[in-house]
Amino acid sequence: MKDKKSVKVISLVALTFQNAVLSLSMRYVETQYGDKFVSSTAVVMSEVVKCIISLFLVYYYESLSLVHFIKTLHGTVVKQPIDTLKVSVPAVVYIVQNNLLYISASHLDAATNQVTYQLKILTTALFAVCILRRSLGLHQWVALVFLLSGVALVQLSDVKDHSAATSEGQNRVVGLVAVLAACFLSGFAGIYFEKILKGSDISIWMRNVQLSIIAIPAGLFHAYTNSWDKLTSLGFFYGYNFFVIYVILLQAVGGLIVAVVVKYADNILKGFATSLAIILSCIFSIYLFNFSINYCFVIGTIFVIFSVFLYSNAALVPHKTFQNQAVEKA
Numbered sequence: 001m002k003d004k005k006s007v008k009v010i011s012l013v014a015l016t017f018q019n020a021v022l023s024l025s026m027r028y029v030e031t032q033y034g035d036k037f038v039s040s041t042a043v044v045m046s047e048v049v050k051c052i053i054s055l056f057l058v059y060y061y062e063s064l065s066l067v068h069f070i071k072t073l074h075g076t077v078v079k080q081p082i083d084t085l086k087v088s089v090p091a092v093v094y095i096v097q098n099n100l101l102y103i104s105a106s107h108l109d110a111a112t113n114q115v116t117y118q119l120k121i122l123t124t125a126l127f128a129v130c131i132l133r134r135s136l137g138l139h140q141w142v143a144l145v146f147l148l149s150g151v152a153l154v155q156l157s158d159v160k161d162h163s164a165a166t167s168e169g170q171n172r173v174v175g176l177v178a179v180l181a182a183c184f185l186s187g188f189a190g191i192y193f194e195k196i197l198k199g200s201d202i203s204i205w206m207r208n209v210q211l212s213i214i215a216i217p218a219g220l221f222h223a224y225t226n227s228w229d230k231l232t233s234l235g236f237f238y239g240y241n242f243f244v245i246y247v248i249l250l251q252a253v254g255g256l257i258v259a260v261v262v263k264y265a266d267n268i269l270k271g272f273a274t275s276l277a278i279i280l281s282c283i284f285s286i287y288l289f290n291f292s293i294n295y296c297f298v299i300g301t302i303f304v305i306f307s308v309f310l311y312s313n314a315a316l317v318p319h320k321t322f323q324n325q326a327v328e329k330a
Contacts (some may be wrong), residue, residue, distance in 0.1 A: 002172065016277050019256050023110045023114040024110045024248060026106050026251075028243070029247050034239070040219065042248050043098040043102070045248045048209060054208035058203070058205045083202075088214045089219060093189040096222075098251070103178040104116075107172060107174050108170075111281050111293070115154045116179050118313055119151055123184050127191040127192075132191060132195065143307040146310065150300040150302070153297070153303065193207075278305060282297075282301060
């Protein structure tokens with residue numbers, strides 16, 4: 001029992017830190033001076049890292065020998081092509097979603113990006129109703145109202161930052177469209193992935209392997225389709241530096257941290273982690289990106305935090321769990 005409580009605390013701290021730092025890091029890496037890397041290549045490399053880590057976890061938890069490990073992979077991925085094909089849907093969606101998050105990070109301040117991305121809770125609920133035929137209770141609807149109100153207040157909060165972003169070649173509208181599209185895709189992919197997991201004895205680690213096997217070639221296709229000239233002339237890893245590699249690793253490990261939280265912690269702790277991450281992003285943005293916070297932004301953020309707590313204690317909590325598990329994996 002003591003070990004389980006320790007894992008809960010550690011996983012909570014890790015998830016909070018990862019959520020907050022990832023948002024800030026993506027903002028910094030997209031706005032840093034110097035040679036600009038192609039963000040779609042970073043998405044591909046994140047999938048490669050996740051695949052390697054997932055393969056190790058499959059080997060560690062499910063295999064007794066190298067031969068058994070290879071047979072397990074062959075039996076799950078190759079001998080079940082229909083099942084693998086089903087996983088291709090969220091795999092492709094994750095690729096698009098992660099690219100959208102890089103776009104939103106380059107056009108929005110980290111705090112606004114982090115708070116707005118909480119709309120994924122709303123899209124998850126809507127897709128749960130449409131795809132899984134689940135009903136929402138009063139608490140869920142109240143939470144969603146607070147969520148929408150909070151995000152609206154955040155978007156109306158800071159005209160000064162809007163002007164600064166425009167002068168730097170950034171477009172707030174593009175950033176908002178990108179993050180809202182990412183929220184939509186997040187909700188769909190999360191619920192679709194949950195539906196795949198139900199009734200299956202395939203572990204979440206093996207599902208990660210299936211996702212990566214499909215996502216990697218899909219990501220490569222997307223990268224070269226949109227940036228063929230730059231990638232062929234400058235190279236796939238053009239613009240990479242230590243910080244870019246760090247963001248790739250951070251994004252890849254994030255999905256695995258969520259898996260640990262889902263296994264050992266409860267959804268109240270997940271709500272704490274999400275809320276604390278939003279607060280940390282706002283605080284650090286003040287010092288790192290000269291982000292100014294006014295009363296409208298504070299009220300909007302409080303609304304979002306309250307909605308996360310309320311939603312985390314509602315009847316749709318299992319859907320939120322799987323949704324978050326699928327998003328951080330993207």
